[in-house]
Every structure is written in structure tokens, then in C-alpha cells.
Amino acid sequence: xxxxILTILIxxxxxxxxxxxxxxxxxxxxxxxxxxxxxxAIGIYLWTAFDPSGAQWQFTELVKFGAGGITPSWALxxxxxxxxxxxxxxxxxxxxxxxSWVAIEKRxxxxxxxxxxxxxxxxxxxxxxxxxxxxxxxxxxxxxxxLIIGIWGGAERIKASYKFFLYTFFGxxxxxxxxxxxxxxxxxxxxxxxxAYDFPFDxxxxxxxxxxxxxxxxxxxxxxxxxxxDAHVQAPTAGSVILxxxxxxxxxxxxxxxxxxxxxxxxxxxxxxxxxxxGVAVVxxxxxxxxxRDMKKLIxxxxxxxxxxxxxxxxxxxxxxxxxxxxxxxGHGLVSGALFLCxxxxxxxxxxxxxxxxxxxxxxxPAYALLFMVFTMASVGLPGTSNFVGEFLAxxxxxxxxxxxxxxxxxxxxxxxxxxxxxxxxxxxxxLVHADAAAMPDLSAREWxxxxxxxxxxxxxxxYPESFLKPMRADIGRLLERVERATPPGDALLxxxxxxxxxxxxxxxx
Amino acid sequence: xxxxxxxxxxxLTVSAIVLMMVAALGRRMTxxxxxxxxxxxxxxxxxxxxxxxxxxxxxxxxxxxDGFGAFGKLICFVSAAVxxxxxxxxxxxxxxxxxxxxxxxxFASVGMAVMVSSTSLMTLYVGLELSSxxxxxxxxxxxxxxxxxxAGLKYFVLGALASGILLYGISLLYGFTGTTGFAGVAxxxxxxxxxxxxxxxxLVFTLAGLAFKISAxxxxxxxxxxxxxxxxxxxAFFASAPKAAAVLLSTRVCLEAMAPATDAWRQIxxxxxxxxxxxxxxxxxxxxxxxxxxxxxSINNVGFALIGxxxxxxxxxxxILFYMAIYVVMTLGAFLCVLRMRTADxxxxxxxxxxxxxxxxxxxxxxxIAFFMFSLAGIPPFFGFWPKLLVFWAAVGAGxxxxxxxxxxxxxxxxxxxxxxxxxxxxxxPAEPYGKVRAPLETALIFLSALVIxxxxxxxxxxxxxxxxxxxxxxx
Numbered sequence: 001x002x003x004x005i006l007t008i009l010i011x012x013x014x015x016x017x018x019x020x021x022x023x024x025x026x027x028x029x030x031x032x033x034x035x036x037x038x039x040x041a042i043g044i045y046l047w048t049a050f051d052p053s054g055a056q057w058q059f060t061e062l063v064k065f066g067a068g069g070i071t072p073s074w075a076l077x078x079x080x081x082x083x084x085x086x087x088x089x090x091x092x093x094x095x096x097x098x099x100s101w102v103a104i105e106k107r108x109x110x111x112x113x114x115x116x117x118x119x120x121x122x123x124x125x126x127x128x129x130x131x132x133x134x135x136x137x138x139x140x141x142x143x144x145x146x147l148i149i150g151i152w153g154g155a156e157r158i159k160a161s162y163k164f165f166l167y168t169f170f171g172x173x174x175x176x177x178x179x180x181x182x183x184x185x186x187x188x189x190x191x192x193x194x195x196a197y198d199f200p201f202d203x204x205x206x207x208x209x210x211x212x213x214x215x216x217x218x219x220x221x222x223x224x225x226x227x228x229x230d231a232h233v234q235a236p237t238a239g240s241v242i243l244x245x246x247x248x249x250x251x252x253x254x255x256x257x258x259x260x261x262x263x264x265x266x267x268x269x270x271x272x273x274x275x276x277x278x279g280v281a282v283v284x285x286x287x288x289x290x291x292x293r294d295m296k297k298l299i300x301x302x303x304x305x306x307x308x309x310x311x312x313x314x315x316x317x318x319x320x321x322x323x324x325x326x327x328x329x330x331g332h333g334l335v336s337g338a339l340f341l342c343x344x345x346x347x348x349x350x351x352x353x354x355x356x357x358x359x360x361x362x363x364x365x366p367a368y369a370l371l372f373m374v375f376t377m378a379s380v381g382l383p384g385t386s387n388f389v390g391e392f393l394a395x396x397x398x399x400x401x402x403x404x405x406x407x408x409x410x411x412x413x414x415x416x417x418x419x420x421x422x423x424x425x426x427x428x429x430x431x432l433v434h435a436d437a438a439a440m441p442d443l444s445a446r447e448w449x450x451x452x453x454x455x456x457x458x459x460x461x462x463x464y465p466e467s468f469l470k471p472m473r474a475d476i477g478r479l480l481e482r483v484e485r486a487t488p489p490g491d492a493l494l495x496x497x498x499x500x501x502x503x504x505x506x507x508x509x510x
Numbered sequence: 511x512x513x514x515x516x517x518x519x520x521x522l523t524v525s526a527i528v529l530m531m532v533a534a535l536g537r538r539m540t541x542x543x544x545x546x547x548x549x550x551x552x553x554x555x556x557x558x559x560x561x562x563x564x565x566x567x568x569x570x571x572x573x574x575x576d577g578f579g580a581f582g583k584l585i586c587f588v589s590a591a592v593x594x595x596x597x598x599x600x601x602x603x604x605x606x607x608x609x610x611x612x613x614x615x616x617f618a619s620v621g622m623a624v625m626v627s628s629t630s631l632m633t634l635y636v637g638l639e640l641s642s643x644x645x646x647x648x649x650x651x652x653x654x655x656x657x658x659x660x661a662g663l664k665y666f667v668l669g670a671l672a673s674g675i676l677l678y679g680i681s682l683l684y685g686f687t688g689t690t691g692f693a694g695v696a697x698x699x700x701x702x703x704x705x706x707x708x709x710x711x712x713l714v715f716t717l718a719g720l721a722f723k724i725s726a727x728x729x730x731x732x733x734x735x736x737x738x739x740x741x742x743x744x745x746a747f748f749a750s751a752p753k754a755a756a757v758l759l760s761t762r763v764c765l766e767a768m769a770p771a772t773d774a775w776r777q778i779x780x781x782x783x784x785x786x787x788x789x790x791x792x793x794x795x796x797x798x799x800x801x802x803x804x805x806x807x808s809i810n811n812v813g814f815a816l817i818g819x820x821x822x823x824x825x826x827x828x829x830i831l832f833y834m835a836i837y838v839v840m841t842l843g844a845f846l847c848v849l850r851m852r853t854a855d856x857x858x859x860x861x862x863x864x865x866x867x868x869x870x871x872x873x874x875x876x877x878x879i880a881f882f883m884f885s886l887a888g889i890p891p892f893f894g895f896w897p898k899l900l901v902f903w904a905a906v907g908a909g910x911x912x913x914x915x916x917x918x919x920x921x922x923x924x925x926x927x928x929x930x931x932x933x934x935x936x937x938x939x940p941a942e943p944y945g946k947v948r949a950p951l952e953t954a955l956i957f958l959s960a961l962v963i964x965x966x967x968x969x970x971x972x973x974x975x976x977x978x979x980x981x982x983x984x985x986x
Contacts (some may be wrong), residue, residue, distance in 0.1 A: 021873075064967065064971055065968055065971045066971045066972035069825075070899065071971055071972075072968070072971075107870070110869070110873075130532075135890065136890040136891045137891070139890040139891075140889075140890050142889070145934075146929070147932075150933060150936065150937045158933060161927070161933070166922065166925065166926065166929075169889070170919075170922045173918045173919065173921060174915070174918075176899070176918065177902065177911070177914050177918055180899070180902055180903050180914070181901075181906055181908045184903070184906055184907055243786070274686045278806060333906070447736065
């Protein structure tokens with residue numbers, strides 16, 4: 001293994017970001033675009049070079065900073081699960097840069113630098129194989145996002161940035177204490193080794209809660225989701241895309257990487273908690289979304305509802321649930337990102353997010369209406385789109401464990417259809433009542449380039465999900481082996497019936 | 511007598527006395543004393559390298575030359591040198607800067623060197639007073655400024671009170687143990703399963719006196735006022751070297767002289783640690799003056815260092831050393847940035863409001879301050895996170911989970927006001943821009959400290975960690 005490819009993956013945006021600070025606005029845009037495209041190329045190379053039937057951890061690197069104790073080492077490596085999330089990140093980043101091309105006018109070099117720093121830290125989270133390194137990347141991501149919301153956000157940006165930062169910081173410091181305990185007990189900071197270490201059940205319960213505090217906030221789960229609508233509404237379009245597309249996935253990634261394999265018994269113990277919170281989230285946030293007048297807020301609440309499918313699937317402890325959860329994460333990353341871009345497209349023209357200010361856009365913006373329709377349908381979970389695959393698998397997985405949970409979760413699909421179609425109807429159908437909305441031009445070439453690739457991926461993922469499931473299959477299998485001993489019995493098991501000896505009886509009757 | 515073992519102190523004492531004579535020649539000698547003092551401090555640092563670290567007890571057990579002391583001296587000398595350099599650039603504009611300023615810092619440095627290496631209650635007191643007396647004068651160094659005079663007076667009166675409390679504690683310890691040597695005191699504490707009331711009183715009073723010097727809650731009241739009133743370079747000095755020396759002195763007293771009574775002092779230290787963390791974090795909310803805010807920040811940070819002490823282990827002592835080294839870098843860097851806060855006509859400003867929109871008027875300075883603030887808050891990937899992690903690692907290693915959990919929640923509360931500064935600089939509309947200051951050496955120092963506390967600092971974990979481990983090992 002010669003070339004440290006993951007280090008390069010992280011270093012490219014980092015170096016480009018530093019470079020951005022020293023150049024003018026237009027150069028900064030190009031530097032950012034080129035750097036993110038290089039990372040996209042590296043990501044595609046990783047995807048093709050990744051051997052789904054090979055070792056669990058591939059492209060590994062290890063450099064030690066010091067000896068022993070809690071000292072981190074520069075340990076990188078990815079499995080199929082991390083690979084897919086890396087692909088999602090590097091795919092969305094050039095689109096984010098493109099979305100900010102003209103929308104961001106002030107302090108462009110700093111903006112691009114913040115975004116590139118963000119990308120480096122996000123990729124670091126998915127690559128890290130050392131517990132402390134993971135934490136450093138995980139927490140570090142707060143700083144650029146804090147700046148992005150606070151500097152380039154809307155009117156209430158300051159409150160939203162504080163809320164975002166302090167909420168997530170509070171969640172993760174509890175995780176830090178748990179990490180310190182784990183390292184002192186297991187004597188290693190290596191994530192692969194910790195994934196195979198068996199903590200006593202009593203300790204697991206505390207550790208699981210500490211990790212849950214962090215990931216539930218990040219995810220976000222009800223009732224700690226309240227930072228998300230604020231952050232989304234105030235963040236610039238690209239900030240919302242990356243927040244919904246990738247940052248929320250860190251919560252799910254945390255569950256699948258830490259909570260499940262490291263604390264299997266505790267995960268099983270807390271299934272009722274997770275299912276209840278997720279069930280409330282699905283129903284409650286969907287209803288809240290139905291009542292929104294602000295487009296971004298509506299999509300933000302729909303994110304909370306969709307993420308609840310992820311938690312349902314993850315804690316189903318079976319293959320369908322886990323694969324479904326991963327597919328929902330990937331699909332939601334694309335679709336919610338695209339929906340925020342769709343909002344951005346008309347926001348850039350009219351500078352309002354109020355749904356009532358639009359209407360009838362299918363008349364003057366047919367191409368926009370078409371793409372918006374695609375993403376609306378994908379968000380609803382129409383078969384043939386990405387979200388259908390994930391949501392269906394997650395629901396099947398959930399049903400095998402708890403049919404009640406599956407019933408509650410399924411109402412989320414119905415409510416999801418209601419609020420998304422209602423949104424689409426109010427924006428695209430009806431009459432063009434507002435003169436300024438009627439004067440809006442259709443999609444520009446740049447906007448086609450942003451939304452087109454996502455639409456293509458949405459269909460790809462919906463029609464041939466195997467490309468995405470294949471790299472993860474072996475790793476999900478390993479995870480299932482690991483949690484097998486704690487797998488709960490389902491309540492929907494088929495029992496063989498006792499058919500009466502019908503033929504003999506009939507024969508006797510004659 | 512092995513004079514080589516006290517070579518750093520000798521260098522500083524002799525140069526301080528000689529430079530005092532030079533300073534008598536008048537104000538024009540200021541550059542001479544300044545650069546000669548810096549040279550003396552650098553020479554003392556190099557003398558530390560050559561010093562036999564295992565020289566052991568000297569002068570009949572009055573002081574000791576060990577790794578712990580050497581580490582502390584290194585921190586103190588470097589910060590003292592930076593404080594001298596910073597003052598040179600700062601006072602130049604006014605007419606107050608005199609040739610005696612660096613000399614006073616040299617004397618304070620000698621005092622601090624004695625503090626971190628004392629193994630007797632008497633040398634402890636002498637070292638503390640030597641550094642404190644120099645500090646009282648430094649605090650009121652701007653004779654024409656009322657706030658400075660007030661700061662000096664306040665510092666002196668409260669400092670004298672604290673010295674009295676400390677002396678009372680020392681006299682009790684001496685009365686009940688019959689010795690002033692740390693080893694003898696430890697032996698007396700070890701004699702009984704539960705120490706006698708007299709010994710306990712001595713312990714409490716001694717720790718109370720020391721808590722004043724490290725400005726731990728509830729003996730912190732002087733800190734914001736003195737930090738605000740003293741000239742900014744002096745504040746930078748107060749917040750770095752004497753504080754580090756006092757923390758290390760307390761560490762040595764607790765872990766050497768009072769080691770057998772760990773359970774007795776641990777509850778005091780835990781209280782002081784948590785109270786400092788929370789008061790430092792909460793009281794900083796309403797501050798509008800950057801120096802007062804940094805004063806509360808220093809109270810907050812001392813609280814975290816004390817968590818390492820509460821662990822009472824070698825890991826904890828090592829964490830304290832690491833913490834103080836990085837804390838000093840962050841604090842000096844932050845104060846060097848504060849020294850840059852001047853109006854266009856050169857008047858120093860200290861209000862937070864004047865930082866408004868700094869990222870647009872002076873981006874490099876704004877980024878540097880942001881680095882220091884994020885680092886002081888302990889937010890990764892900045893290196894200020896690492897020492898905080900080390901003290902919690904020590905606390906968890908010693909089994910103090912609730913302490914670690916409560917302490918780390920304090921870090922979240924504290925993060926708010928560090929973020930507030932970042933918010934003012936980056937989110938708000940630009941205020942009147944600061945005047946330009948030409949000081950390449952200070953700029954280089956800001957850059958260097960920013961580099962240390964940036965993620966690049968993680969490369970220091972190996973070497974600095976080994977150094978701190980070795981130094982802490984000499985206490986056990």
C-alpha cells in the first residue's frame with residue numbers, strides 16, 4: 001500500500017481551503033470547485049477499487065502520534081458503509097459549491113474556505129479508525145458550520161448558529177466521557193478493536209446512553225431535533241444541503257459504527273426507547289411539516305421524519321433493517337439535498353421562503369416543475385426512486401421485530417405523501433397569482449447541472465440499488481454476526497398451522 | 511555544594527542585580543535592560559537543559575532540582591521573556607516605560623523558579639513573596655493611571671491577606687509536625703490514620719493561601735479587577751507565568767507534602783475545581799471588557815487544571831504540566847492579540863464592541879483571536895482540546911466519573927462566551943478599524959503560538975507528553 005489515498009482525500013480540500021483565504025472571490029470559487037471535483041474523482045476511484053469481498057478495512061493507514069494511553073494515532077481506513085457515505089459527501093460537495101456560485105456575494109473566499117474545511121472534516125469522520133481521531137473530526141465539523149450559518153445565514157442567523165453549536169457540543173461531550181472510559185477499560189483507541197471488545201452489560205447501558213446523547217442530537221431524533229429547523233432555515237442553501245445531506249448522516253453512522261457493534265446488549269435493551277422516540281418523530285414531525293408555511297422548515301421537519309426510518313431500521317437488528325437504514329440515509333442525503341436546492345432556485349429569484357408567495361410555477365418554469373416533481377416523488381418514496389428502496393427495506397426489517405412499530409412508521413409514509421404533495425401543489429400548481437413569481441425565468445444551465453446529476457442518481461439508486469448495496473453487504477453481515485447474540489425475538493414470526501387431515505375426513509363422509 | 515544545579519536561578523539573580531544598577535542610569539537604558547533580560551531568561555532556559563535533573567535535594571532539603579521543577583521553570587522563563595518583549599512594544603508609545611520593568615520581571619522569575627522547586631514551607635513562602643512583591647509593583651506600573659494604581663493596591667492588600675493566611679497555615683503545619691520540610695510534613699501526615707485537627711487546619715489554611723495565588727474560586731475576587739487595571743503586558747504576564755508557577759507549586763505541596771492526606775485535600779480541590787469552572791464560565795457572560803473576560807477565562811482554566819490535581823495520580827500531575835504549558839501558550843497568544851487592539855491614534859482599547867467585524871478589517875488578527883478562543887474553549891481540532899482531555903483522562907483513570915462529567919458540562923457553558931467573541935468578530939458589522947502596529951517580533955510570536963495551538967500541535971503530543979510524564983514521575 002504505497003499511496004496514502006485517504007490522507008490525500010482529506011488533504012485536498014484542506015489545502016485548497018487554506019489557499020482560498022489568500023485569493024479573490026472568483027479564484028476562490030474555481031479553487032473550491034476544482035478541489036471538490038478532485039475529491040469526487042478520488043471517491044469514484046475508491047468505489048471502483050474497493051473490493052466488496054475483500055478485507056473488512058481497506059485503504060488503511062497508520063501513523064502514531066505517541067505511545068499508549070489515550071493518545072490518538074492517524075489511523076484511517078474504510079469499510080463499505082463508510083465508503084458509501086464518503087461517496088455521498090464527495091458527490092454533494094461540488095453541487096454545494098455550484099449552488100453558492102452566485103447566491104453568495106459577500107466574503108466569498110472565507111465561505112469557500114469554510115466549506116472546504118467542512119468537507120475535510122466530514123471525510124475525516126468517515127475515514128477515522130481511531131476513537132480520538134474520530135472525535136476530533138466529529139467535533140471539528142461544528143466550527144465551519146457555525147461560521148457558515150452565522151456569517152452567511154438569514155435574519156435570525158446568530159441565534160440559530162449558537163443553538164446549532166451548543167446543542168451538538170453538549171451532546172458530544174457526554175460521548176467524550178464515555179470514550180475516555182472505553183479507552184481506559186479496553187486499553188486501545190482503535191475502533192476495529194473496540195468493535196470486538198465486550199463491555200460488561202452494566203457499563204454498556206451507560207456508554208450507550210452517552211453515545212446516544214451525541215448521535216440523537218446529530219441525527220436528530222425527537223425531542224432533541226429543535227436545533228435543526230432553525231439551522232436549516234437560517235443557513236444558506238448550500239449549508240442546508242450539506243447539513244441535511246451529510247451532517248445528519250453522522251448520527252446514523254455513529255449508531256452503526258459505535259452503538260450497535262460496541263454495545264449490542266445495551267442496544268437491544270434500549271430498543272423500546274428508540275422505537276418510541278422514532279415513532280413519535282415520524283407522526284409528530286410529519287404533522288408539524290404539514291402545517292408549515294416556510295418551505296425550508298417543511299423540508300427540515302421532513303428530514304426529522306425520514307431520519308426516524310433510519311433509527312427504526314438500525315435497531316431492527318436484521319439485514320433488511322440495516323440495509324434499509326443505510327439506503328434511507330443515502331437516498332435522503334440526495335433527495336433532501338435536492339429539495340433544498342429546489343427551494344434555493346426560487347429563493348434566489350424571489351428572496352422569500354414563504355410558500356404562499358409562489359404558486360402556478362409549472363406554467364412559467366416547466367423544467368423546474370418537472371425536476372421538483374421528481375424529488376417530491378422520491379421524498380414520498382415512490383417505487384423506482386431511491387427512497388422507496390430504503391424505506392421499504394427498513395419497514396420490512398422493523399416489521400420483523402415489532403409489527404406495532406412498523407404500523408406507526410408506515411403512517412409516516414402516508415403523512416409524508418400528504419405534506420410533500422401539498423407543498424408541491426401550493427408551489428407548482430394553481431394559477432400564477434403573483435406577478436413577480438410569474439416573471440421568474442426557468443432553470444439556468446448551472447442549475448440544470450446541479451439538479452440533473454442528483455435526479456439521475458435518485459433513479460439509479462431506485463432502479464438498480466445493487467450498486468450501492470453490494471459494497472455494504474459483507475460489512476452488514478459482519479455487523480449482524482456481532483449483534484446476533486443480542487438480537488431480539490420478533491413478534492411476527494410465522495408459525496406453521498395445523499391443517500386437519502382433510503382428505504381422509506372427506507373420504508369418510510362420502 | 512552543587513552550584514550547577516541552581517545555575518538558572520544564579521543567572522537570573524546576578525543579571526537582575528546588575529541590570530538594576532544599569533536601570534539606575536535612567537530611562538534611556540530601557541532597551542539595554544529589556545534585551546539583556548530576555549537574553550538572561552534564554553540563557554536560564556539553556557542552563558536548565560544542562561542542569562543535572564537528578565541533582566536531588568539541595569541546601570539541606572530547602573529546594574530540589576528535579577524534572578518537575580525544570581518543566582515549571584521552562585514555562586515561567588519563556589512566558590516572562592514574552593511578557594518583556596510584549597511590554598517593550600506596548601509601552602514605547604507612552605512615556606511610562608522604564609528600565610526597571612524587565613528587572614522586576616526577572617526578580618519575579620527568580621521567585622517563581624524557587625516556587626516550583628521548593629521542598630520546604632519556608633522556601634515556598636520566600637519564593638512566593640519574591641514573585642508577588644515584584645508583581646504588586648508591576649500591577650501599578652502606570653503611575654498616572656488610576657485604574658493601574660487601584661489594581662496594584664487591591665492586589666497588594668488582598669495578596670498580603672492571602673500571604674497571612676498561608677503563613678498561618680504554615681505555622682500550624684510546623685507546630686504540629688515540628689519541621690518545615692515537605693518530607694517531614696508528609697511523614698507526620700502518614701503517622702496517623704486520620705490527621706489531627708491542627709494538621710487539618712494547617713492544610714486548609716495553606717491551600718486557601720495557595721488558592722488565592724492561582725485565583726481559584728472562592729479566592730478569585732481580585733483577578734478580574736487586577737487583570738483589568740494592570741497594563742496589558744503585565745496582565746499577560748500575570749495570567750501566564752505566576753499562575754503556572756502557583757499551580758505547579760500547589761501540585762507539589764499536595765502530592766509531596768500532603769500525599770498521605772490525599773483524601774483530606776481532595777475534597778477541597780474538587781470543590782475549587784468545579785466552582786472555578788462554573789464561576790469562570792458563568793461570570794464571563796456579562797463582561798464587556800476583553801481583559802476581564804480573559805480573567806474569567808483564566809479562572810475557568812485553572813479549574814480544569816485542578817481536576818488533574820484532584821485525580822492525585824502521576825497521570826494527573828503529568829496532565830497538569832501539559833495543561834499549564836499549553837494554557838500559557840494560549841493565554842500569551844490571546845494577550846498579544848489584545849495588545850494589538852489600538853485606535854488609529856494609538857490609544858489602547860479593551861471593549862469587546864471594538865472587536866466588531868474584525869474579520870473584515872483585520873482578517874489575520876481575527877483568525878488568530880478565533881484560534882485562541884476556540885482553543886481556550888477546548889473545542890477540537892484545536893490543540894487546547896488535548897490538555898482538557900488529559901485532565902479528564904486522569905480523573906476517569908482515578909475513578910472520578912461524576913467529577914469528569916460535571917467538569918465537562920462546565921466546558922459547554924464556557925464555550926458560549928468564547929463563541930461570543932468569535933461571533934462579534936465574524937458575524938457583526940465592522941466597527942472602526944484598529945490602527946496599524948508595526949511589531950514583527952510580536953507578530954512572529956502570535957503566529958508561533960497560533961501554530962502550536964492549531965491542529966499542527968498534535969505532533970507535540972509525543973515529545974511534550976514524554977517530557978511531562980518524566981517531570982511528573984519525579985514527584986512519585
